[in-house]
Structures are given as structure tokens and as C-alpha cells.
Amino acid sequence: MRPLDRRHLLGLETLPVSEIRALMDASRAHAEWLEGGAVKGDSLRGRLVLLGFFESSTRTRVSFEAAAKRLGADTITIGTSGSSLDKGESLLDTAWTLESLGADCMVVRHPRSGAPQDLASRLSRMALVNGGDGSHEHPTQALLDLFTMTRHGLDPSGLRVAVIGDVTHSRVARSNLYALTALGATVVVCGPATMIPSGLEALARRPGRVEVVARLEEALEGAAAVIVLRLQRERQEQGLLPSLSEYARLYQITPERLTRWAPGALVLHPGPMNRGVEIDSRVADGPRSVIREQVTAGMAVRCAVLERACGVGAWAESERAETMLVGGRR
Amino acid sequence: MIVFVNATGVDRKPLEVRVENGRIVEIGARLTRRPDDRIEDLAGAVLAPAFFDPHVHFREPGEAYKETLETGSRAAAAGGYSEVAVMPNTNPALDEAYRVRGVVARGQEIGVCRLHAIGACTLGLAGERLTEMAALIDAGAIGFSDDGRPVEQAARMRRALEWARGLGTVVVTHAEDRSLRGEGVMHEGTTATRLGLAGIPAACETTAVARDLELAALTGARLHVAHVSTARTVEMIQDAKRRGIAVTAETAPHYLMFTDEDVARLGTAAKMNPPLRSASDRDALIKGLADGTIDCLATDHAPHTPDEKAQPFADAPFGVVGLETAFAAALTVLHRQAGLPLTDVIDKLTRRPRQVFGLPSAGIAPGAPADLVAFDPQAEWTVEPEKFATKGRATPFAGARLTGRVLGTWLEGRETFRLASPMAGVR
Numbered sequence A: 001m002r003p004l005d006r007r008h009l010l011g012l013e014t015l016p017v018s019e020i021r022a023l024m025d026a027s028r029a030h031a032e033w034l035e036g037g038a039v040k041g042d043s044l045r046g047r048l049v050l051l052g053f054f055e056s057s058t059r060t061r062v063s064f065e066a067a068a069k070r071l072g073a074d075t076i077t078i079g080t081s082g083s084s085l086d087k088g089e090s091l092l093d094t095a096w097t098l099e100s101l102g103a104d105c106m107v108v109r110h111p112r113s114g115a116p117q118d119l120a121s122r123l124s125r126m127a128l129v130n131g132g133d134g135s136h137e138h139p140t141q142a143l144l145d146l147f148t149m150t151r152h153g154l155d156p157s158g159l160r161v162a163v164i165g166d167v168t169h170s171r172v173a174r175s176n177l178y179a180l181t182a183l184g185a186t187v188v189v190c191g192p193a194t195m196i197p198s199g200l201e202a203l204a205r206r207p208g209r210v211e212v213v214a215r216l217e218e219a220l221e222g223a224a225a226v227i228v229l230r231l232q233r234e235r236q237e238q239g240l241l242p243s244l245s246e247y248a249r250l251y252q253i254t255p256e257r258l259t260r261w262a263p264g265a266l267v268l269h270p271g272p273m274n275r276g277v278e279i280d281s282r283v284a285d286g287p288r289s290v291i292r293e294q295v296t297a298g299m300a301v302r303c304a305v306l307e308r309a310c311g312v313g314a315w316a317e318s319e320r321a322e323t324m325l326v327g328g329r330r
Numbered sequence B: 001m002i003v004f005v006n007a008t009g010v011d012r013k014p015l016e017v018r019v020e021n022g023r024i025v026e027i028g029a030r031l032t033r034r035p036d037d038r039i040e041d042l043a044g045a046v047l048a049p050a051f052f053d054p055h056v057h058f059r060e061p062g063e064a065y066k067e068t069l070e071t072g073s074r075a076a077a078a079g080g081y082s083e084v085a086v087m088p089n090t091n092p093a094l095d096e097a098y099r100v101r102g103v104v105a106r107g108q109e110i111g112v113c114r115l116h117a118i119g120a121c122t123l124g125l126a127g128e129r130l131t132e133m134a135a136l137i138d139a140g141a142i143g144f145s146d147d148g149r150p151v152e153q154a155a156r157m158r159r160a161l162e163w164a165r166g167l168g169t170v171v172v173t174h175a176e177d178r179s180l181r182g183e184g185v186m187h188e189g190t191t192a193t194r195l196g197l198a199g200i201p202a203a204c205e206t207t208a209v210a211r212d213l214e215l216a217a218l219t220g221a222r223l224h225v226a227h228v229s230t231a232r233t234v235e236m237i238q239d240a241k242r243r244g245i246a247v248t249a250e251t252a253p254h255y256l257m258f259t260d261e262d263v264a265r266l267g268t269a270a271k272m273n274p275p276l277r278s279a280s281d282r283d284a285l286i287k288g289l290a291d292g293t294i295d296c297l298a299t300d301h302a303p304h305t306p307d308e309k310a311q312p313f314a315d316a317p318f319g320v321v322g323l324e325t326a327f328a329a330a331l332t333v334l335h336r337q338a339g340l341p342l343t344d345v346i347d348k349l350t351r352r353p354r355q356v357f358g359l360p361s362a363g364i365a366p367g368a369p370a371d372l373v374a375f376d377p378q379a380e381w382t383v384e385p386e387k388f389a390t391k392g393r394a395t396p397f398a399g400a401r402l403t404g405r406v407l408g409t410w411l412e413g414r415e416t417f418r419l420a421s422p423m424a425g426v427r
Helices: A017-035 A059-070 A088-100 A115-120 A139-151 A171-182 A216-220 A244-251 A255-261 A291-310 A314-329 B069-078 B097-110 B133-139 B154-167 B190-195 B203-219 B231-242 B253-257 B260-270 B279-290 B326-337 B342-347 B351-356
Strands: A048-053 A074-079 A105-110 A127-133 A160-164 A186-190 A210-213 A225-228 A266-268 B002-008 B014-020 B023-028 B038-041 B046-049 B051-056 B081-086 B114-119 B141-144 B170-173 B222-225 B247-251 B372-382 B401-411 B414-418
Touching: A017 A139, A017 A171, A017 A291, A017 A314, A048 A059, A048 A088, A059 A074, A059 A105, A059 A127, A059 A139, A059 A291, A074 A088, A088 A105, A088 A115, A105 A115, A105 A291, A115 A127, A127 A139, A127 A291, A139 A171, A139 A266, A139 A291, A160 A171, A160 A216, A171 A186, A171 A225, A186 A216, A216 A255, A266 A291, A291 A314, B002 B046, B002 B372, B046 B342, B051 B069, B051 B326, B051 B351, B069 B081, B069 B097, B069 B401, B069 B414, B081 B372, B081 B401, B097 B114, B097 B133, B114 B133, B133 B141, B133 B154, B154 B170, B154 B203, B154 B222, B170 B203, B190 B260, B203 B222, B203 B231, B231 B247, B231 B279, B247 B279, B247 B351, B253 B279, B253 B326, B279 B326, B326 B342, B326 B372, B326 B401
Parallel strands: A048 A074, A048 A105, A105 A127, A160 A186, A160 A225, A186 A210, A225 A266, B002 B038, B051 B081, B081 B114, B114 B141, B141 B170, B170 B222, B222 B247
Antiparallel strands: B002 B014, B014 B023, B046 B372, B372 B401, B401 B414
């Protein structure tokens, strides 16, 4: 089997482009059979997939669980309820216990940036998939965004993608920045200065591929896709914005703004949406919205990610191919 | 009677020292041996006045599981220190004379490091009522601070400075606007953005420094700026000194060696407050030490348990240990890399910090207490935290190769530390 560090999916900051492409290819294959009405696959039959969700989550957890089950895996879900300590040592002890139970893979969602990476460095057998950590990374979300775009015929190379909203607190934005720039897209970021972190441009995997602009129209103009970020209502209490309506006035994605500045653009949103705040319902439910497709895409992508984590499917094949190649050369 | 032989001074000239009843009685290039002399052959090592650290956290009373006055004292001795000043943010705080007296007395009982205290500025470090500074001084306080919890109200800080001025003592400011820190856990910049961690802007320190410098000017009191971490702070202190304000400053070795970029690699072992800053900040601190704007080195030795530091970055407490690496780190960065003369580097660990806090600093001279350190300025070694005397293990220097090693430490002529084999110098 592939070495453990090549089965983990911790983030997209350094994941090789070839791996991103392989995950896209596998996701496509999964999407085809999932959409074709096949009832169940069996590539993960007999595998144990743990879902460690130490922060509230519905769609990501359900998506991973559905993906695992559609591939025939057994799943166990653990959360924070019942244990008040969801930090450091207890998380590590939990993971070691689960690893000892013989789990093949664990999906971790954690409120603290870096928690899954810390954990992965201490594991010896169980692959770890980051289901979103703090404000750091959410690799499967970015992969499903990418997959949704490619399914609509968008080639990331040379593409302009707008990311609108609270980037400071967004793991989705960071992972998207990495994935999109790695594949040659340019990401134009726009949001209130209170929610744009310093030095963001340096996160581009190819130099110069991240631009931060002040006005929404600058971000939308020429964008083939718009990723709308969720605005947490608690940001208002933190003093990061005067009011939701002020935010909406400046940054809400409305049909009028789309028509004027980005008429052909796809609209994505990682969910859950605050309708009437960052996005107008007429956009969310309108013809350019691919928000529901993102959910379907998420399952295909997570099927691929779980197979990679367990070293089966396309990843078992590729290993055999590598071995044969090496043998042939000898 | 002990005679240290075959040593050199910090000026690298031959030096021999005779010690009697804890005091230096005779020095020279070569002393005449007497029959009852106990010879301490330093085999070419440098013999210098032992160091003084004005900023350590020994956690007693209240958090002895992190460090005790004893483990802290032993760490100090292992680092070449004969005296330290413990910060008052213990639980309870060092805000009453009997508590300060307790720390000093316990230090004497342990007998490996002279303990002084920085007394609390305000009762319970609450930023409200001033402590009885005169009583605290009598008990052994050598300065005052609400370290870790800056005096928030400018008016309170003004009164603290005025009271301190009347007593001729120094107020140490932990310069930080806590509202600007907010949820921040590391220097604000690209690395924090990349790691998804909330940032602490440089302005968090500089706005507080600006306020306290103005208050020092207003009151004429002596202000000491603790753990300077930004280039702008260095500029402001330089400017204040030119204007004749009675300000002094310290920085810690980790700010000279590491930057915020290292946090990605080092994790919580590089989490302290103020945080590691940018490369230009680091360079300005080195320059500030070289030109005297920053007066001295302090470790801000702040031990926590390995379990506490094993938490996710945002949850782990601020603070790293530093006593057992400070000298070697200072020598490596300031002497080896930045080219400061050895004498200047040692001065920032010995005479200057003592001057700032009004402690005697006679150096190596007849009549002075035999507080001595022997070190090999050429010895290279790898930092292994598991071998530390402190209870703390978190340090950004873990695994680092440093040049310069403490071989032995003496407090009033008594050996308080000796490096286990291999003994490069001391026999």
C-alpha cells in the first residue's frame, strides 16, 4: 500500500498537482456511477471509516458518511458531545484508541487550525482526512468546488475565479486558493478589510495568481465562477462589521450585480447559506447557481478521497502500475 | 579557599581568581598557589561574572506543577546565572511583602540561585489599587510590573510610575494592548494567514510602548520595556533615550534567532507572547542590542507542562523556557553571526541588567561576591530539552546547534552547576 503520508489528505497547500488531477479523475468516475443509479459500490467493503467530528457539521459529515457507505465501508461517528475536552491530548488519545481498533481511515473535523495535521504526525497506520480545521483548510470542499467547475466545462488553467466574503475565518477560501492557483487559475479576492488577512497574496501556489481587490465589481469582472463565502453572524458581535445590511449593501451577490459584471459566471457557495446576507435568494435559486450540484459533487469527491485514504480503487491500480513500471525498467 | 586557575577573562587574557568565604580576594594573570588551596583548573575556559536574568516565571506559588523555585533555580544555574528576578504573576500574585519575602527566603534555602522579585504594580495584578511598593522593596522586590497583564488604565499606570519614582525604583512594562491582541496567537502576517491562525499585529506592542513612554516622560519615572519584539519599538526607545527619558529595555534570545515563519515548523514550541516577529524585526533587535538601544537580555523563561503545550496551537499557553539556552543562543547570534565583541554580549547578561535593576555589579574584582560562570565560547552542542533542569520542555531551540557552552556556575564561591562529561574545560 502507498505510504501513509500519501494516503492522508491534510490540505491542498502542498498536494502535488498530479494528485489533484488523479482525485478529479476518480471523482468523475464516481459521479458517473452515482448518477447512473447504481445502488452501491464495494471498493471499501470490510473497511472501517471513522468520522471524528469535533465541531458541529451536517453536510460534510453526512456527505462523508454517505460516500463511505455507498462504497461499502462500515462507519463510526464520534463527536464532542459527552466529552467536554475536545482538545490536544484527548483528541490524540481518542485517535490512538481508534487506530488500535483497526480503522483504516479517520475523517477529522476540528475547530482548531492545525489539529488534524498534528494528529496525522502521530499516527502510524490510520490515514487521516481533513474534514475542515479551524480557519486553516477544508480540502474536500475545495476539491468539490473544483470538480463542480470542471463539470461545467471550466478549465482551471487561465480561469478567473472570484472569492467573496470573510476570508480571514474561511478554511474554504484557503483551500480553494491553493487548488485553483496550483492548476493555473487566478483567484480574485474581495471582502471587507476587517476580514481579509494580511499577506494573502503569498498563498498563491503560482506567484501572482492571488489578487486582493477592494470593490466587488473589480472581483466580479471577468470571473468565470464566483465562490460566495458564508458570513458568520457572530462577526457582527466581534465588531468586524457594522451590520448585516451594510455587508449586504457592499458584498451581497445579487442578480443585478451578476448580470452587470459577471453575466456568465457560475455561483458557488459552500453552505450553509445566509440568504439575504451574502447571497440573494434569486441568485441562490437562479440559473447560474450550482450550489445543489456542489452537494452531489461532494459525494463523488469524498468517494475518491476515501479510496485514496484506504489505498484502494484507482490508488491500488496506480501502485501496481508503478511496481510494474519499475520491474519493467529492470 | 578556592583558586580558579588556567582561565581567561572575557577579554581572553589569562585570569586566575582566589575566592575566600564566598568573595573574590585576589585576581591576577597567575596567582601563587598556597598549600591549602583547592585548585579549580578551568583548562582555558572563560571565567566571567555569572549572569543575571531580570525576567523569569518560576510559577511558585500556585503552579508548582509547571515549575518550582527549586527547578527554576537549577535551570538558572545550568544556564550560568547566579541571580534572577521572578515575575509576580503567580497565584496568588507577589503583591504583598510576606510573599516576596517568602520567595527570597526560599531561594536562600535552595541555595543555587539568588532570587529577587519583581513586585506586582497593583494588587492581584488587577490594575486598580497600587501595591505597597516600599514594603515590597524592603522584602526584596527590585522593580515592579503587572507582567502578562499590562496596567490597562493610563491613569493607573501614571500613578504607579509616580509612586515608583518616589522610591527610585523601576517599573517594568509588559507592553501590550490586549484588545489589539484579541484572539491572536502568533505574529500577524503571511504565516498566520497560511496556518489559519489569528494574528497579533506589531501595533499591539507599539501602541502600548508609545503610551508608556509618554507616561515616563510625564512622570520622570524609570521605565523598563520588557521583551521588545518589534523594530518600531526599538525606534521609539531610541528616540525616547535621545529625549532624555529614563527608559531601558530588554529582549529575549528567541526573538534574535527565529521569525514568525519558523512557527509553521516549530508549532507550540514557538508560541510565546509577544510572538516571534518578521525577519526585519529580528534584524532591528540585533542592531538595537549592538548599538545599546536595547540594554540587556532576559529570557522570559515561562515553563508549561508538555501536555499543555501539546494542545492545538490556539489552545496551548503562551511561553517557552529559555534559561538553559540563553547564553549559547546570545553568543551564537550576537557574537558568531552578528560580530558583536564577546565582552559586549557578556555585558548584556551581567552588568547591564544589574545596573537597570540597581543590583551591585562589581564584576570580577577583589571584594566582589564570587558569583562566577565558566564557559567554553567555542564548544558546539545540540539543545536537548529532555536534559533540561527546568520542568518545561517547550523551546524553539530544541535540536538547534549552538556555539558556546556553560561549564560551571558558582554562587558566592559554591558550585551550583557543573556540566556532566564530556568536560571540555573544567576538571
